[in-house]
Amino acid sequence: MDASIAAVPRHTDDYNASYRDNVWLGQFPLDHQSVLYYFAGSPWYDKSCNNEILKMQRRPLEHLQGMTGIEYELQPNEAKQLPQVLYVIHKKNRTGPRTANVMAVYYVLDRTIYQAPNTYTLLTSRL
Numbered sequence: 715m716d717a718s719i720a721a722v723p724r725h726t727d728d729y730n731a732s733y734r735d736n737v738w739l740g741q742f743p744l745d746h747q748s749v750l751y752y753f754a755g756s757p758w759y760d761k762s763c764n765n766e767i768l769k770m771q772r773r774p775l776e777h778l779q780g781m782t783g784i785e786y787e788l789q790p791n792e793a794k795q796l797p798q799v800l801y802v803i804h805k806k807n808r809t810g811p812r813t814a815n816v817m818a819v820y821y822v823l824d825r826t827i828y829q830a831p832n833t834y835t836l837l838t839s840r841l
Contacts, residue, residue, distance in 0.1 A: 727818065727829060727832070727835075728757075728758070728829055729829055729831045729835060731757070732826050732827065732828050733755075733756040733757060733758075733826070733827040734825060734827070735752070735755050738752060739752075739825055744825055746788065746791065746798065749803070750765065750775075750786060750788055753822070753827060754766070756820075756827050758818070758820060758827070758829060759786070760784050760805075762784070763783070763784040763785055763786060764778055764781045764783050764784060764785040764808070765785055765786050767781070768781075779808070779812075780811060782809055782810065783807070784805065784806070784807055784808075784817075785805075785806050785808055786803055786804070786806070787804045787806060788801060788802070788803055789801075789802040789803070789804060799824050800821060800822070800823050801822040802819065802820075802821050803819070803820045803821070803822070804816050804819055804820075805817045805819075818830075818832075819832075
């Protein structure tokens with residue numbers, strides 16, 4: 715098997731599911747600093763990702779760019795909406811300091827997490 719193909723991590727899509735943890739939400743505020751911790755409890759979160767490694771090492775997320783593998787990145791609040799009710803998270807496969815391919819997009823809307831459908835799914839779905 716080609717080594718470049720074997721190196722690509724597996725990913726499973728689930729566009730029909732949602733996740734909400736009312737216990738977690740009752741204990742912590744959901745904001746731009748805590749949303750990745752909240753996402754870590756969802757079924758989409760890969761416990762072997764680089765975010766988890768950095769968390770165990772108590773290192774900041776800025777170190778993700780120096781690593782290779784799966785990572786999750788919170789996208790900036792472009793709408794400058796306050797209080798923020800929509801968060802967008804990218805699951806990426808980082809292959810170098812400046813190279814990361816988006817594998818999936820998730821969003822947290824009103825404290826519920828969903829996976830955003832990819833372009834192919836949108837174009838082939840029946841309305």
